[in-house]
Amino acid sequence: MLIVQLAAILFAAKIAGDISVRLGQPAVLGKLLIGIVLGPSVLGIVQDTDILKEISQIGVILLMFIAGLETDIDQFKRTGKAATYVGVLGIVVPLALGYAAGVAIGLSMEKAVFLGLLLSATSVSISVQALKEMDQLKSKEGSAILGAAVIDDILVIIALAFLMSLTGSDVHLGAVILKKIIFFAVAILLAWKAVPVVLRLFAPLRVSESVISAALIICFVFAYFAEIAGVAAIIGAYIAGLAVSFTSYKQEVFEKIETIGYSIFVPVFFTSIGVAVEFSGALKHIWLMIGLSGLAVLTKLVGAALGAKLAGFSWNSSFAVGAGMVSRGEVALIIAGIGLETKLLTPDLFAVLVVVVLVTTIVTPPLLKAIFKGKQATEQAA
Template sequence: MLILQLAIILVAAKIAGSLSVRLGQPSVLGQLLIGIILGPSVLGLVNETKTLAEFSQIGVILLMFIAGLETDIDEFKRTGKASTYVGLGGIIVPLLLGYFAGIVLNLTNFESWFLGLLLSATSVSISVQALKDMNQLQTREGTTILGAAVIDDVVVIIALAFLMSFAGGDVNLTTVILKKVLFFAGAILVGWKLVPWFLNKFSTLRVSETVISSALIICFVYAYLAEYTGVAAIIGAYIAGVAVSVTDFKHEVFEKVETISYSIFVPVFFTSIGVTAQFSGIGKNIGLVIVLSFIAILTKLAGAALGAKLAGFNWNSSLGIGSAMVSRGEVALIIAALGLESNLLSQNMFAVLVVVILVTTIVTPPMMKRFFNSKGGSGRLA
């Protein structure tokens, strides 16, 4: 059954992506929408399974690994200040307005802060593909977005641990922070000293495709360790890509990883987001979905854009950066699941927020297309 589902996804994703480009939108938008059509909510041709979810996880990890490979280290250093402003601006505004929205909805104090933190999360995996479609990934704006996403992830997770420790959860804040410090320190040290050595040694083995295999080993180990220490796996994969990008193997790894990723794993990831959408019973809460979606989109757009403007970007670039931070994606879904498990979200609110997260993900590519000046955009499909 999985084999047939993969065939259906690949055919539909490529056709939908092509149609999206023909309509002047990034290819990822078409793939997100076709996932909803293929999934249980409409046609029911593809169903959410554990194996499909694992394929999807590999897809997003490889996508962020490629983003790391394409990152210019010098540009990344130069945009550190801008990334900090964008990351913090994109947290503070959604956090505060999300909290006040929770108070208006008669949530408890802790539940309101949790809602604010959930709305502060960012997942730029969708934005990365839109940036690639528009040839903007290696620009100053693109590098700022990637740096801001790392800052956003770390700050939100630490703030979440802080909240959970006060809300009665079994969370040791010192341990949470220490784990993240150790991960980033270790990731930088290993990337500096061990990654080049490993690539050189492993590539001499007398078997085929040792370079790409060694690069994927580095990618998956970084992603695993990031997730183990409470940092998103996509951040670990991105850092792994950056580490490989400064070696002599960068171009060979990039070409082969891109072929593997975009032939199967990345289209499955984008399409599976739509497949997992569940709209049953949401009709009675449609007003709440609309209000929270509006808050989620506007607060992240405004907060991140203001941060970019303060860092010296013009308004068009600032709004483009802000729109790229709007997607909450899998990071917010993980936080929502944690809230449900910890009784900080009711089952009803959880269902509403899943749809809100999906809405933020779908609107991100066309918003980016609107604000970014895609000069020389290739419209390359995922």
């Protein structure tokens, strides 16, 4: 039953998160790992059902909405140059080396390019949680990571649409780009003009938590239309959070949405990542899995760090930004699903890449913590 699985997830996630913190790691790492233990790969207590995926999707949407609420917009503006450089170089390096790896293992040109694009994707939902736990989400590094993630998402999806149009799929590059331009133009206009009005209209209603309901409506509507436009739903939720952060309701919304999210939906999201993992297909290609995992971590870490360094960050800060971009998360899984459907990935390579995505996700929290700890030690010594 779903309620039993939810009870198991919440209990295990909180205990595993606490153990992770006691061992000096972010709580999110424990939640990710306990998902593997609970899932079909180990104990089989929790199954990767459609309804669990939907609850998980709400969790990541609320997580990014909260990140938008917490964003320091002045810091965000100051890191715009860094976000651009990080977003671009964080794609170029993984794309080039991923393509080379694809050619090396015998893939055709189109399939090798697809592999490079998949390794170029970034999902910062895991990084957001790790940064929150370290109180670094509002730092210049945190702002650069969030900005770069938006740029990364747009560029990777456009590049993917271009590749699909060349391989004969029914995809029109001009339409893809136009949809994204329309989405961002409309989203910015609504964030500026409509969001404050909606919250003010809901505030005097004689029902409980009307403002919080209004904020959730805004969040889900932005996420939905982002998904329709081919932009990740988490980007739409993040923009909605930014919009609400400019209103006088920011603190009330933040406190109550955080309670809603972290009491059930966000833990389910983190744990379900591990639950979804299936090792059987990947273990037949263990060396390929190890090689691509190492490549995925290093290319994004180095590429994004070089972008931050070119923007004037110190090396310590640059590698902190690079670490925050390592996780491929649900964005790469969506791209992998497209590859399997269009025969650009074989079932075995798909299984390998799912594990690669999991590895990048698990590596990100401790990597971020280690780099920030080193950065702080260097600053104190200076």
